[in-house]
Amino acid sequence: MARMAWVEACQLDRSLLSLDHFFTIPPEYAQTLTGGLTNRCWKIVEHNGAAFVWRPTTQITKAFSISRFQEFQILSAIEKSRLGPKPIHVSEHGLLVEWIEGTSLTDGLPFDQLLASLVQVHELDKQRIPIAPFNYTARVDHYWMLLQSHYKTEAASEIYQQWRKPPILADVGSALCHFDLAGYNMVDTGEQHRIIDWEYAAIADPRLDLMLSISVAEEVPEQAVFRYCKMRGIDGIDDWVEGVLAWKPRASMMAMLWYLLAHQLWGDDYYLEQAQQMQCDFCH
Structure with missing residues (x-):
């Protein structure tokens, strides 16, 4: 997993720029997450330690019929169960969810x-x-x-x-x-x-x-x-x-x-x- 400054991460993945209005202060850093083919995501960490996962919408997700809006609806509907991560923000560029700390x-x-x-x-x-x-x-x-x-x-x-x-x-x-x-x-x-x-x-x-x-x-x-x-x-x-x-x-x-x-x-x-x-x- 590669950790880098927020500005550098935004240059690497332009979808992160869509979160500029969400964060009042630019996050401290972003970190690439290893995962499956359609899950090329980012861990985003603020200066206060709050952490999120950014799940972008890409040509790859579209090819596999993945909708971040549907994912947001599902996570919102089951939020009280705490089985999944809490959905934070969704747009045409991707989905932001809470980072789940654990093993x-x-x-x-x-x-x-x-x-x-x-x-x-x-x-x-x-x-x-x-x-x-x-x-x-x-x-x-x-x-x-x-x-x-x-x-x-x-x-x-x-x-x-x-x-x-x-x-x-x-x-x-x-x-x-x-x-x-x-x-x-x-x-x-x-x-x-x-x-x-x-x-x-x-x-x-x-x-x-x-x-x-x-x-x-x-x-x-x-x-x-x-x-x-x-x-x-x-x-x-x-x-x-x-x-x-x-x-x-x-x-x-x-x-x-x-x-x-x-x-x-x-x-x-x-x-x-x-x-x-x-x-x-x-x-x-």
């Missing part, structure tokens, strides 16, 4: 603790969140449309076409979903586990969200679903197991397209290797 849970987070946080998210009152429901087909179609022709190989096209429609499942209701809940997006404050990086969050089938977290943690789906349902007091476990398993190839296809688009935008071979590995997994 990253990137390593060594027990899966049951991750599930407990996922349950908390899914049980939040979705009626208070004024956003449109997640459209799986529209999202993967958007990714596919943006890909250059050389990424659209016969194998990739076959996988995309086979899994671009959502599964037909028993209805278990929709919920607020984080869509990237793992230890790297959680902070231990000493009092509770809080969740950051809500940029992909949406109202959707919670079984898709559960599948995404299961995949990252490399857990056995059936066992993970049983533990999740036990935490929520859900009796109809079969509908949840069936749903999670049905979403599995679709979640993998969506991730494959994400990685292909990430490689197109950034050129880092890591993303292409991940996409190719997922294609191989489908072949097997």
